Amino acid sequence: MKKTLILTTALVSFGFAANADVTVMSWGGAYGAAQTEAHVKPWSAKTGNPAIMVDSDNPAPAIKAMVEAGNVTVDVASVEYADAIRLCDEGILEPIDAASLPPAPDGTPATEDFLPGAITECGVSTDIWSNIFAYDSSKFSGDNVPRTAADFFDLEKFPGKRGLRKGAKAVLEFALLGDGVPAAEVYDVLNTPEGVDRAFAKLDTIKDQVVWWEAGAQPPQLLADGEVVMTTAYNGRIFNAAMTEGKPFVIVWDGQIYENEMYVVPKGAPNKDLAMDFIRYATSTEGLRAQAQQISYGPARKSSFAEPIVFKDGKTVMAPHLPTAPENLGNALETSSDFWVDHDAELNERFQSWLAQ
Amino acid sequence: MAEAPTALLTTADGRPLKAALATAQARARRRAFLLVLPLLAFVLLTFLIPIVYMLKRSFEHDGFASSAPALAAWFDANPDFDPNNPPEEAYAALVQDLARMQVEKTTGIAGTRINYSVPGSISLFKKGAREAASLTPPFKESLPALDKEWARPALWRGMASASHVYTAEFYKVALDLKLTDNGWARGQDNERIYLYLFAKTFLISAIITLLCLLLAFPVAHLLATLPMAKSSLLMILVLLPFWTSLLVRTTSWIALLQEQGVVNNMLVALGLVDDSGRLAMMYNMTGTIVAMTHVLLPFMILPLYSVMRVIPPSYARAARSLGATSWTTFRRVYLPQTLPGIAAGSLLVFILAVGYYITPALVGGADGQLISNLIAFHMSKSNWSLAAAIAGMLLASILLLYWLYDRLIGIDRLKFG
Numbered sequence: 001m002k003k004t005l006i007l008t009t010a011l012v013s014f015g016f017a018a019n020a021d022v023t024v025m026s027w028g029g030a031y032g033a034a035q036t037e038a039h040v041k042p043w044s045a046k047t048g049n050p051a052i053m054v055d056s057d058n059p060a061p062a063i064k065a066m067v068e069a070g071n072v073t074v075d076v077a078s079v080e081y082a083d084a085i086r087l088c089d090e091g092i093l094e095p096i097d098a099a100s101l102p103p104a105p106d107g108t109p110a111t112e113d114f115l116p117g118a119i120t121e122c123g124v125s126t127d128i129w130s131n132i133f134a135y136d137s138s139k140f141s142g143d144n145v146p147r148t149a150a151d152f153f154d155l156e157k158f159p160g161k162r163g164l165r166k167g168a169k170a171v172l173e174f175a176l177l178g179d180g181v182p183a184a185e186v187y188d189v190l191n192t193p194e195g196v197d198r199a200f201a202k203l204d205t206i207k208d209q210v211v212w213w214e215a216g217a218q219p220p221q222l223l224a225d226g227e228v229v230m231t232t233a234y235n236g237r238i239f240n241a242a243m244t245e246g247k248p249f250v251i252v253w254d255g256q257i258y259e260n261e262m263y264v265v266p267k268g269a270p271n272k273d274l275a276m277d278f279i280r281y282a283t284s285t286e287g288l289r290a291q292a293q294q295i296s297y298g299p300a301r302k303s304s305f306a307e308p309i310v311f312k313d314g315k316t317v318m319a320p321h322l323p324t325a326p327e328n329l330g331n332a333l334e335t336s337s338d339f340w341v342d343h344d345a346e347l348n349e350r351f352q353s354w355l356a357q
Numbered sequence: 358m359a360e361a362p363t364a365l366l367t368t369a370d371g372r373p374l375k376a377a378l379a380t381a382q383a384r385a386r387r388r389a390f391l392l393v394l395p396l397l398a399f400v401l402l403t404f405l406i407p408i409v410y411m412l413k414r415s416f417e418h419d420g421f422a423s424s425a426p427a428l429a430a431w432f433d434a435n436p437d438f439d440p441n442n443p444p445e446e447a448y449a450a451l452v453q454d455l456a457r458m459q460v461e462k463t464t465g466i467a468g469t470r471i472n473y474s475v476p477g478s479i480s481l482f483k484k485g486a487r488e489a490a491s492l493t494p495p496f497k498e499s500l501p502a503l504d505k506e507w508a509r510p511a512l513w514r515g516m517a518s519a520s521h522v523y524t525a526e527f528y529k530v531a532l533d534l535k536l537t538d539n540g541w542a543r544g545q546d547n548e549r550i551y552l553y554l555f556a557k558t559f560l561i562s563a564i565i566t567l568l569c570l571l572l573a574f575p576v577a578h579l580l581a582t583l584p585m586a587k588s589s590l591l592m593i594l595v596l597l598p599f600w601t602s603l604l605v606r607t608t609s610w611i612a613l614l615q616e617q618g619v620v621n622n623m624l625v626a627l628g629l630v631d632d633s634g635r636l637a638m639m640y641n642m643t644g645t646i647v648a649m650t651h652v653l654l655p656f657m658i659l660p661l662y663s664v665m666r667v668i669p670p671s672y673a674r675a676a677r678s679l680g681a682t683s684w685t686t687f688r689r690v691y692l693p694q695t696l697p698g699i700a701a702g703s704l705l706v707f708i709l710a711v712g713y714y715i716t717p718a719l720v721g722g723a724d725g726q727l728i729s730n731l732i733a734f735h736m737s738k739s740n741w742s743l744a745a746a747i748a749g750m751l752l753a754s755i756l757l758l759y760w761l762y763d764r765l766i767g768i769d770r771l772k773f774g
Binding site for chain 2: 058060061064086087088089090091161166207210211212214215225226227338341342343344345346348349350352353354355356357
């Protein structure tokens with residue numbers, strides 16, 4: 001059976017098993033472009049090894065399929081934090097030696113330079129991204145603008161439709177934050193049946209005003225079309241729409257829910273050693289800085305902030321736009337991968353059932 | 358009565374004609390088979406084998422069985438143990454396996470397998486495996502002291518069931534059953550989702566099929582009866598959307614139907630609806646039905662057209678001249694002749710609609726979600742066995758419908774063109 005699976009997968013993956021030395025798989029769009037410009041091209045130029053970027057809806061299931069079929073064509077993949085943990089537990093990923101990561105320019109070892117949790121057994125953070133909510137400043141202005149997660153759920157003060165991601169993750173946490181639960185207690189509350197009920201009860205208060213989105217490109221579009229007055233979104237997408245398309249979007253950082261995005265190496269990668277070298281390069285102080293110049297997702301190394309990071313337009317200073325900026329971390333929550341690895345399926349079934357009621 | 362000797366027909370070289378004919382036919386058949394071989398291999402490789410593999414996955418998972426051999430052996434020896442109060446040997450086997458998982462790094466695989474039926478197990482197993490080496494007997498007390506979850510009857514039921522490689526567990530989950538302390542039971546109302554979505558998927562698909570039929574019938578008739586030049590032009594109008602990317606068509610419906618969209622703007626401009634009372638036609642069931650009907654319409658028009666084109670107009674004229682009203686002519690003469698096309702189109706549209714994924718995902722909103730969206734969800738969360746079980750049920754229900762269809766209408770009446 002394994003053999004036949006290899007055969008079928010070989011047929012399917014025929015297309016991009018090109019003769020490039022190192023293949024990096026990421027999410028495409030503005031994000032994939034940022035990693036291509038910041039990591040793939042410079043690494044290739046520096047080491048002389050050809051490298052290509054391939055796009056995927058979500059690299060995690062793709063590499064799992066490859067490893068299970070025994071036909072791995074990807075050397076490095078960019079996956080969500082919880083997936084980096086889960087796939088590592090399932091034996092799908094190569095362990096990465098944290099000691100081999102390059103130190104900061106001042107000699108601080110990588111393990112101390114990275115923020116806590118940014119290096120795991122099988123993954124190294126490429127950036128920190130965040131679920132935030134944003135509003136259209138042409139709809140609300142002056143003093144009457146949303147400032148807190150609670151305002152998102154306040155239909156009296158801020159009437160109008162809301163955009164929310166169609167899924168349990170980051171939505172249930174956001175509902176609790178909006179209900180006044182302190183960030184430090186959110187997962188304790190959510191770990192109880194009453195806490196889950198409380199989150200759904202909060203969502204009930206705006207349910208008939210919600211437009212649900214699934215793809216990251218949708219929320220800026222919903223805002224631009226005037227379909228919603230405010231929406232949750234990935235912060236980089238809103239930043240890009242505001243910077244490059246001049247949209248009047250404002251990000252509210254109160255109640256942001258952030259997490260690391262991880263570079264991982266699938267087990268059996270054709271160029272494992274080169275892949276590790278790529279990850280060492282990409283997650284160096286300079287590598288992380290270079291990515292933050294392309295898109296407003298924050299580096300997970302403290303040393304990357306030694307000098308101000310400037311956006312590719314040459315004038316916008318990135319610091320205040322990053323999830324990790326001190327002023328943005330006032331009421332912020334880090335996604336608990338432990339919680340979601342355990343409860344993803346269960347809470348999502350509840351969520352789908354709640355949606356259908 | 359003496360039997361007349363029959364003169365055996367032979368070929369020029371003296372072989373019996375019958376045998377020669379058989380050889381020649383066999384050779385022709387072999388040649389034909391060789392021609393079909395590439396297609397057969399292709400279908401086998403890319404269609405049948407993956408389906409068989411998928412079905413196999415839906416009731417096979419060795420994640421726990423292979424990483425917890427001691428406990429699996431104990432469960433085999435004691436099939437009738439009391440999950441409410443497992444004995445010390447069971448705990449000892451479990452602790453032994455946990456220690457082994459820590460060494461072999463299989464904690465995640467085992468925990469993930471149990472997590473499918475008992476949520477929360479992944480972190481439980483990770484914690485347990487880390488501490489297993491330092492636990493002291495009696496394990497019946499020391500393990501639950503670590504985390505009282507270890508004594509939960511549901512967990513023991515889950516482990517007992519997962520210690521077999523082959524299991525119907527994924528089908529139970531797909532039938533909205535939940536593993537409780539007392540065994541498998543119907544889940545709470547706010548957790549049940551799969552059966553409801555199955556029913557909804559079939560209902561929406563039926564509505565879409567009906568709408569497609571109502572819209573396609575007159576168009577196909579027009580195409581079939583108009584002079585060639587005009588019907589070719591019309592045909593292009595039918596095919597143009599057919600050739601356009603599915604995503605483009607779906608997103609253009611969003612632009613048309615959303616609250617600030619073209620249709621609502623026009624209605625407001627005409628004063629037909631109030632600015633505050635804009636119609637909600639997108640991100641709900643209406644949006645899903647409209648967009649999917651449009652996307653699937655050509656699959657109804659084309660088979661209908663191919664059948665209608667060859668219906669001789671003289672039949673209808675004959676019926677009229679014999680005194681039938683136009684309604685009777687349509688009902689008794691024309692409609693029955695189009696049945697093979699209706700059957701083919703409906704079957705095509707319905708089966709495509711049941712498995713549709715991207716359109717409901719984009720325009721479905723809260724209540725336009727279909728079962729395929731949940732299959733995709735479980736695929737992305739790497740619970741492939743559950744995804745396979747739901748897909749298997751979908752496949753089974755379509756085969757059932759196909760069988761019913763064959764009994765009621767007859768598959769030989771199908772005509773695609």
